[in-house]
Amino acid sequence: MIDIDKILKVEEVSNSYRRRGVGFQKKDLEVLSNINFHINKREFFGLVGESGCGKSTLCKAILGLIDYEGKITIDNLDVKAVKRKNIARKVQAVFQDPMSALNPRKTIGFMLEEPLKIHKLGTKKERSKRVDEVLELIGLDSSYRQRYPSELSGGQRQRVCIGCAIILNPSLIIADEAVSALDVSVAAQILNLFQDLHDSFDMSFLFVSHNLNLVYHLCDRIAVMYQGKIVEMGDAEDIYNNPKHPYTQLLVSSIPKLDERPTVISPLADIR
Ligand SMILES: Nc1ncnc2c1ncn2[C@@H]1O[C@H](COP(=O)(O)OP(=O)(O)O)[C@@H](O)[C@H]1O
Numbered sequence: 001m002i003d004i005d006k007i008l009k010v011e012e013v014s015n016s017y018r019r020r021g022v023g024f025q026k027k028d029l030e031v032l033s034n035i036n037f038h039i040n041k042r043e044f045f046g047l048v049g050e051s052g053c054g055k056s057t058l059c060k061a062i063l064g065l066i067d068y069e070g071k072i073t074i075d076n077l078d079v080k081a082v083k084r085k086n087i088a089r090k091v092q093a094v095f096q097d098p099m100s101a102l103n104p105r106k107t108i109g110f111m112l113e114e115p116l117k118i119h120k121l122g123t124k125k126e127r128s129k130r131v132d133e134v135l136e137l138i139g140l141d142s143s144y145r146q147r148y149p150s151e152l153s154g155g156q157r158q159r160v161c162i163g164c165a166i167i168l169n170p171s172l173i174i175a176d177e178a179v180s181a182l183d184v185s186v187a188a189q190i191l192n193l194f195q196d197l198h199d200s201f202d203m204s205f206l207f208v209s210h211n212l213n214l215v216y217h218l219c220d221r222i223a224v225m226y227q228g229k230i231v232e233m234g235d236a237e238d239i240y241n242n243p244k245h246p247y248t249q250l251l252v253s254s255i256p257k258l259d260e261r262p263t264v265i266s267p268l269a270d271i272r
């Protein structure tokens with residue numbers, strides 16, 4: 001069924017990794033277990049859960065990088081049925097480590113233009129214009145075209161990764177722990193950039209993090225993942241203020257609240 005409001009549909013998706021072992025000891029490790037959710041057009045959707053719960057595996061399935069059971073559709077394209085290249089036009093990802101995502105031997109300009117070349121989009125002049133446009137969007141001036149990743153700071157490298165992700169104008173951006181390795185102030189700038197892009201363009205976001213506080217502040221809706229399953233899903237406010245599942249309750253209770261600062265005991269308390 002064609003569904004124009006939903007950019008991503010994940011239906012009954014499961015995945016197992018084959019464990020190495022001998023004979024009866026060989027057992028598949030189920031990492032995703034019957035995952036169901038959708039992301040609406042222009043939605044900022046959060047996926048939260050502790051390390052190892054299967055978040056990145058789910059992202060890889062959505063990107064068409066690994067096999068899975070069930071069905072995933074992006075903009076009504078079945079990820080399993082169409083070529084990886086066509087999926088790449090619809091969904092792009094930004095990961096935790098920008099240095100390993102960038103080619104140290106290529107200039108920033110080359111890397112930004114590459115997706116346009118692969119997809120045979122535009123003339124040389126048009127591609128160059130798009131590269132300048134994207135550099136401006138990610139907050140870097142055109143002098144960065146000639147630079148190499150090693151000449152950039154961590155935050156600037158992550159900006160370049162975001163540039164590579166948006167250059168084809170995809171419908172969905174996956175940010176998988178995209179600010180987890182950055183200093184707090186740099187992370188805040190990158191989060192602002194995500195929000196600006198979301199506000200200015202027709203892009204949906206799947207924001208993946210182990211940090212519920214971050215996800216709550218950014219996202220419209222949240223799915224909470226625990227041991228390969230989505231245990232709770234709903235509006236960010238509801239999840240944060242009225243968590244139903246014990247694991248979500250644990251996540252919420254571990255967030256330090258501003259109004260719960262430790263009481264300062266007056267040095268005069270004993271005298272009064
Ligand atoms: N390529 C792989 N082969 C075998 N096991 C894997 C592989 N990738 C991840 N796993 C295991 O799958 C589980 C989920 O990993 P992952 O999806 O990376 O979780 P998260 O992103 O939430 O930290 C973990 O137990 C991890 O060890």
Ligand SMILES: [Mg+2]
Nearest residue numbers: 055056176177
């Ligand atoms: Mg991960």
